Amino acid sequence: MLLPSMTPWLATGLVLVAVIVVFGVVGPYLVGDPDAISDTGLSGPSAEHWLGTTQTGQDVLAQLAHATRGSLQIGLMVGVLATVLSAFFGIYGAYLGGFADEAFSLLSNVFLVIPGLPLVIVISGFVPRESRGLWTIAVVLALTSWAASARVLRAQTLSVRSRDYVAASRLSGEKPWRVIGVEILPNLLPVLASQFVYAVIAAILGEAGLSFLGLGASNSSTLGTMLFYAQNGFALPLGAWWWFVPPGLVIALFGMGLSLINFSIDEIINPRLKNARTARRRAKAARRRERRSATGTDGTAGTASTAQEVAR
Structure with missing residues (x-):
């Protein structure tokens, strides 16, 4: 498997994701208690509270780190659950073929036909609020987001399964799990990585939407719950931008960073994208050389203009 070449888009995505991950992992240990109440309710950013306070005087920066x-x-x-489910139904089903492949494909099609967001809302609505923890929301989101990835992995597996070295391994009596793990899975790692990144983006956005509707995880702090409490606290009508802009900005920047990384992974999966980027670079370099030649940077036009001045 070839690693993606470092491009400005990939570097930007890695920096954004790394900064937000470090902030989420280390930040809670450096800030105070996010539930501590003070007498400076709904105050703007200051030296004491860098991102201001909520309506009840809670520090927004501390809440943002824990969220x-x-x-x-x-x-x-x-991301892990959805990738495992899509790999099982997509890769294993396509390798087995026959009735198993048809059954797995039918199940994937059923989940693809059902609208994702309404299904998530219905499932979350039936789960009691006291039982809606992080794992419950994660399982609900994973169950509604694996089907599309499974279809992509199935198509890739069918292509790899017909290759000679896979057929040789099967004819030599290798066990199915070894053929999948040694011969097929390494060829699908770029696809799996891309599907994992996409699942993480969809999960964070989906959880934020559920929490904004009041269907998120109870007794836990996320960026979606911050937006939910900001809405209930009338942050927008009161002009308390420091309450709802930071969590929305973190979601947007993290999604943009993962998307940039995903674009770079796509260049491995689809060589046409890499060739198109190389062609654009060559075209830009050719245009720069033409401009330098036209303006006399390379010395040709400059010599002609100097000769004209001497003749005058």
Whole structure:
């Protein structure tokens, strides 16, 4: 498997994701208690409270650090669960073929036909609020987001399964789990990585939407719950931008960083994207050379203009 070349987009994505991950992992240990109440309610950013306070005087920076950790946990859990489910139904089913492949494909099609967001809302609504923890929300989001990835992995597995070295391994009597793990799975790692990144993005956005509707995890802090409490506290009508802008900005920046990383992974999966980027670079370099030649930077046009001045 080839590693993606470092591009400005990939570097930007890695920096954004790394900064937010470090903030979510280390930040809660450096800030105070997010539930501590003070007498400076709904005050703007200051030296004491860098991101201001909520309506009840809670520090927004402390809440943001703990909420970022909660959202990262949700994204990681959903990403792992959805990737495992899509790999099982997509890769294992396509390798077995026959009735198993048809049954898994039918199940994937059923989940693809059902609208995702309404299904998540219905499932979350039936789960009692006291039972809605991080794991419950993660399982709900994973169950509604694996089908599309399974279809992609199934198509890739069917292509790899027909290759000679896979057929040779099967004919030699290798066990199915070894053929999948040694011969097929390494060829699908870029696809799995791309699907994992996409699942994390969808999970964080989905959890934020559920929490904003009041269907998120109870007794836990996420970026979605921050937006929910900001809405209930009339932060927007009161002009308390420091209450709802930071969590929304973290979600946007983290999603943008993961998307940039995903674009770079796509260049491994689809060589046409890499070739198109190389062609654009060559075209830009050719245009720069033409401009330098036209303006006399390379000395040709400059010599002609100097000769004209001497003749005058």
